[in-house]
Amino acid sequence: MNKQAIINIIKAKITDKIQNFENLIAETRASNNDTKSSMGDKYETGREMLQQEINNLQRQLNETLNQQAVLQKITSDPSEKVQNGALVKTDKGLFYISASMGEISIDKQKIMTVSAESPLVKAMFGKKMGETFTINNIHQNIENIW
The missing domain is CATH 1.10.287 (Helix Hairpins)
Incomplete structure (x- = not known):
């Protein structure tokens, strides 16, 4: 990515x-x-x-x-865990943690840009690839982090 x-x-x-x-x-x-x-x-x-x-x-x-x-303050450096500037793929979608600007498309892939202050990011913050988190009784698996 x-x-x-x-x-x-x-x-x-x-x-x-x-x-x-x-x-x-x-x-x-x-x-x-x-x-x-x-x-x-x-x-x-x-x-x-x-x-x-x-x-x-x-x-x-x-x-x-x-x-x-x-x-x-965000760089394009790879991320090992969910943090500001991380691109996170879960089994529910792709999320880029930065400024909340809604959905963007790159190479025909939809990416939701979300703020680190959002409940979704707070639930997954600090987690690594392969870990799971739950928000609103929905379990998500982190498949990849860039």
Whole structure:
């Protein structure tokens, strides 16, 4: 498995997501400036709603920047056990432990990217090839780790 290709795809997705949030924040700020008027309280409510939207977008941007920081620390070196940066094959699927960006496809294989904070990863963290773990009463066998 080419872990560097996986890392590159995730980095590209995160960069796109950051750019999107930055654009949305800029557009929302511009709308907020457009609503400034001397017409009274009706516009104050609209501006407050826009400010809440900006705050929400800023929070999501910060989460994405944190994911980017986690990804910067990950290398494509082989892993002996389940840890950050490990590609883990269980009898239920392929999981790449880094930033949670959903499902990606490489060489027609579906890989689920998951955060080290997820319950799934917490259940398998530190385990080695051949070991098993259980989550939600579902037993999984670790078949391979890259």
